[in-house]
Amino acid sequence: MGSVLQNLKEQTKVKLRENLNQKYITRLLNIIVSKPVVLAYANTFSSKSDKYLNVFSLKQIKNAYSSHSPTAYGSLFLPYELFYSLGILPFLPEVIAGYSAGLGLADKTLKKASSNWYSQDLCTFHRSASGAVELDLFPKPTFIICTSLACDAAQKSFYLYAKNYGIEDNFYLLDVPYSHTPESVSYLSKQIKNLSMDICKKLGKKLDINKFKEAIELSNEFREWAIKVNDLRKTLVNYPLNYNGLNFILPFHGLAGSKDGVTLYKEMYKEFSRCLKKQKAENSGTKKTHKRILWLHLKPYYKNEIFQTLEEENCKVVFEEINYVYWDKLDPDRPFYSMAQKMLSHYLRGGLENRIDAILNMAKDYKIDGAILLSHWGCRQSNGGARIIKDSLNQYNIPALVLDTDCVDQNNSSKGQIKTRIQGFIEILNSK
């Protein structure tokens, strides 16, 4: 039965590639997230949290495609509590670009972007999403919200999306200052408040502060569980099957402030606790037989051998930078202030020293043997600091590999060279 369902899954991917249009995507999403299909596939998920991860992520995408509620595109690093407070459905084009690479659709979207003069130097997450917008593959948004935090390409790309849909008046940029000062908190809080009031006005409704309170409370709960999960990971070695922390980019951003986010992380905590208990009982985690890797930045979303190679060489990614809880508990009574604080607390804001401090904390907490920094084509905010990050880790006798590749465009990546670099790096770790 499992192989039949797996075949069906593969056939669906092929059909999607053949019938790539918004109507087909919507129909497909409605089928995939329907109860009978989720039930049929229930046994194919490796764990309950794996099921939640897939179903919640797909549900969020499906809702954006087929719901009558207003949809808002959002860039990474936004406080998604804002979306749940305002009752607008989040749709994250950068994440969807990653998913589409996994489905083998990036060639088409990148080609479209290229034929429409998008520079080859532009990050492929944005380039692929731009191609998808041009091909009319994404749901039409009512609002587009992005931030200047970390990523320099998002604000420009997202504005182009707004222009493409003719909704420039509904484009919002949350400008995050370089420094974290009381003045910058106030400046950003005002922007979030004004944006919220403006969106409510456009939707013809009153700003409901209780909705904000509710989302902030859920976000705090989400944060608590995420911290607990991260704490367990300091000693956990034997994860549930197929677990890859790098798959959590959508929930970690897009589900903060939602009930689904809490449910997912709570379940993960339960599962990881069971795994740790079993590990302790078997004594399997006490004798270290593997190399502990910290993964920095993102992963390639298309089919690749990176994680299989790491596994074969007895290396475990014990933590990923993207899952680092960097913000303090939010104040439900001061939602705008709290969201501003959350954004300004991000380790990618300001100078590189913030990110280095966070990475060194992770290195210490997770007792890593080495770090791999994936240097994604066109991602200047991350790549620009690669050498300094590597040197900072080296100072603590932690080897670091800067892996130049592309997360979305597999034509920008050489399988053999990537494998050699990873194996060479592991050989260095093993010789220490």
Add this chain to the structure above:
Amino acid sequence: MYTCGIDVGSVSTEVVILNKKDNKIASYIIAATGSNSKEAAKKALEDACKKVGIAESDIKAIVATGYGRINIPFADKNITEISCHARGAVSLFPDLKTVIDIGGQDSKVIKLENGSPIDFLMNDKCAAGTGRFLEVMAGALEINLEHFADIFMKTKEKVDITSTCTVFAESEIVSLIGHGIEKNKIVKGLIYSIVNRITSMVERVGLEEPVAMTGGVAKNLGVVRALEEKLAVKIKIPDEPQITGALGAAYLAQKLS
């Protein structure tokens, strides 16, 4: 007791048989890889065994390296060319701190500490900065690659080759020839072009002496001299630089036997 290292590169395959008794090379073979790397490696191994007068079964362990390393079923282990080149170079020059390897398909710089690699950098996904780049340019110039070193030494002036891409650089050369530019000046410019790329990689890893150069391009003294000039260091060259990776693999195979 014999061990063997096989370095399967994109252009050539090298086999080294090492005698553990005296840690001396019993025999080595350099052969073209061709379209079937497995067959090329098998044939080179047979030839290397014949040269020593031993049977393949007399070899206690085989380590494969290079891009074709995973496709050698008769190897006991495969190890990357980073570790193998480092080990091979250190066996020849024990106090090394930096290894520059320029092969047919890629170039790499390896930083060493106490004889072991601690960091490395490999070239990007294109042929610029590799032996293949020089081969293609030699073809465009209709000059035997072996003469590049002599030409480099004798020629004072150079023309700058601005194209990074091998295909565009080839067109640039054809255009320069068309404009009546002396071929010798183009050769000198080509060598500096490859050396500039390698120099930047060396600087990124951090240059520390002593430095050795391995790989087929190390046979081209023009490249070596230009690198020495740009890096302001003296570079050590093995007697047969092309077999360094296979030699290192043979040494690493001793640990398996």
